[in-house]
Amino acid sequence: MCPSDALSIAGKQMSVKEILEEIEKDRTFYEESRGGVTFSGGEPLMQPDFLNALLKECKERAIHTAVNTCGFAQYEIIDRIRDKVDLFLYDIKTMDNRKHRKYTGASNEQILKNLKKLAESGSSIVISFPIIPGINDDDKNVTRTAEFISSLPNIQQVNLLPYHRAGIEKYKNLGKPYKLDKIQPPSNQRVKSVKEKMEAFGIRVGIGGG
């Protein structure tokens, strides 16, 4: 153990009970802000049993729950937790499957299929769409994304997340190469234009809030 905290351990093992104690500490804030707990990650769907147990406890305590997911999972897993989740924060990175494979290492087929099913099952969903210049902000992709979203029921809103470079330091600390080194954050003008394009499809669009 390093007393000075010069070595930082990112994360620690905790039980459902311990996490609930932490969640309960902020109850008064949720009640004031009408907020609640967001399970994010990594990818919370990677730990389905643990997530399910936490969601169940939160529901019983009337704490609002949100799950932030990239949607890459068996639909059965999503289906199992669905009724305990008040809001899904669901990522769409790109509609172009070739690019999706290239940058995330996985196909987007199942992700989009899951999203459709989830939306049609009646769950409340907010879509997160990162704007990464040169990768997914082309007009064609924005239009296809908007078309897809507007075809789905129960989508509350799309949040545009302008690409930022805050992760560079983290990669450095991990000793990993940062592959998007050359990409700069999008201009406000660009973000605004993506917003307007999506809004043309009747979608409610916010900026940030990821």
Next chain:
Amino acid sequence: MRERIRKLRKQSVTAKPYISPERAILITEFYESEIANRVSIPVKRALAFKHLLENKKICINDGELIVGERGSAPKETSTYPEICCHTLEDLGVLNTRKKTPYAVNEATKKVYKEKLIPFWNGRAIRDIIFSKMSDKWKAAYEAGVFTEFLEQRAPGHTALDDKIYKKGLLDFKKDVIRSIQNLDFLKDADAYKKKEELRAMEIAADALIHFAERHADLARRLAKKESNIKRRRDLEKITDVCTRVPAHAPRGFWEALQHYWFIHLGVIMELNPWDAFNPGRLDQHLYPFYEKGLADGTLTKEEAKELLQAFWIKFNNQPAPPKVGVTAEESATYTDFALINTGGVKADGVDAVNELSYLILDVVEEMRLTQPSSMVQISKKTPDRFLKRAVEIIRIGFGQPSVFNTDEIIQELLRQGKLVEDARNGGASGCVETGAFGKESYILTGYFNMPKVLEITLNNGLDPRTGKKIGLETGDPAGFSSFDELFEAFRKQLNYFVDIKIKGNNIIERLYAERLPVPFLSLLIADCIAKGKDYNDGGARYNTDYIQGVGLGTTTDSLTAIKYNVFDKRHVTMKELLEILKVDFNRYENFRQRLLNKTPKYGNDEDYADQFMKAIFEVYFDAIDGRPNTKGGHYRINLLPTTVHIYFGKVVGATPDGRKAGEPLSEGVSPVQGADRKGPTAVIKSVAKIDHVRTGGTLLNQKFTPQLLADETGIDKLAQLIRTFFKLDGHHMQFNVISSDMLRDAQKHPERYRNLIVRVAGYSDYFVDLGVDLQNEIIKRTEQTTF
């Protein structure tokens, strides 16, 4: 902002504070006069006031709408030799010190040397106070266990209610005369004393009326010479206004502001009360005039705004009277702590926010001055719109307005036994101090250094810095077999020093009551006229004395660290710990890191540490609350530091929380700088474990980067955070919205950041004017980057 306001603002902001001996000379002249020695002391004080107001230079600055200065020009600063006569050395320090200097010219030094110092040496109340204090008191004072507020400034905290807007000084005089007529010389042994006090009030009222007439005359003369027609009309209006007020009750918005301002000047020229003077609930007081003016077409919203701006500049023109020595260290600022209250509730408990509340916030935003300070009172009835408007201004980042919980303030005042109407009409003044405005004298008597008391306890009564035995022998902690034994020793030690402080206060309070009554101020505070008693002698309806606790976070973390590392985990023995502290962690850096990083800390919503905070609070409360003072009132506690946590830190050696010798203590009720690692919600939960209701004010600092509040969601979130803290009965919160990088850059390039204002304690100040320790401390206050 209109051109003339822009000019006046610029004049106010750029003028350099300097010492004027004018007041000191006039007061001395009067004290030397024959008549001064033939009259009673209250009358002598009133005549001295009259002599000053008749003879001081007056001015009407170019373009001004609200007139009158304490000195004879903006930033000219008076001195008060009857309280504290500056030595030549003091004047040298004031003139040359890097931070908050006051220029002193050779002529001033000469008159001090030849006239003022010879007369006041031994006569100033400061000299008398020090000569009357016990050796124990002096030892504790010199060790930095506590400070003494009244050694350089008069009893203060004089916030006003609405009575002056309904009455002129001639009406107050009628009340005084009636009170004299009702005196019973047959049965009341104090009748003569009361009569002298009441006569003094009459003289003081006339003196201020005459002072206003002098301004009317000057305006009339200037109007005659003025070639610009518009300005001439303004000067004619000023003539009218100064003829009307403060003799008579104001009829319009302009008159109301000028009326207050003359009265403000009266109070701060009579003596130098702590925390200047405060109009209190300004949006409430002025609203009837505003409403009437708009209705009958004699006022527009723009004109009201301009008059308020002109009024704001008048405050900024009056730097705090110069302090020296320890008092300068406990309050190193030009700011004199007038704190304008907006919002809150009315006397009947309904929401008080009105159109003027918003207009005042507009003025605060546009003027961006360090003086006056401003705050919003937020009750559960306050509309979100008002809170969000305040947050919008907070995010600009000059530290104003601070945010107070009205419901909490009312509970605090009720617990102290005040009438519910008086509580609802109250608010906070100075930094965060709760008061029944216009009816209470609530005197801060000094800061109390809790970590110093712990240090003395750990050394069995010895002050390790000087090697002197100044405390009780409560036992060698190395021999304690339990934490409870240590805690009990701390409790005894704390009570010992509180007793010393209160014994001193009881003498000092009498000295002011007998030697330096304030008949002018007494006119304004209920029920001084009815009782025929001075403000400094218990004339107010409520008379409260405070001793302000400092270093709650440091003391908590220190006791927590002992419990955790010595008694629970047995990482070290008490003897070893004491050795390590003695050498200031030299060669024990590894252990220090354990204290800093692997030991529970207050501010993280963890009961392990927070329980000790609560226990310390109870000890401090029990030692002080409810003890009688000499004015028929009681002692209460509050928890705020102004800037004294820097000075107090300098006199405290290494502490068991890992703090090195000489470093600042924690401030207010905030966690130790950097010890809160779980974000603002955890800080709020921890701080809310304090029973704020049993205090007269607590101070919580939070710092946010501008990015955090950049958009609408940021504003909503901060508003919700405030609401939650208040739901948990928190008293006050204030915000610095700046990045630490920017502050570091400001240290390197002060010239680029002249206008950078930061929240220090209960006030804002220019960052570049602060001492380097205080600058570092502000940088260190945990920068919150996410909610």
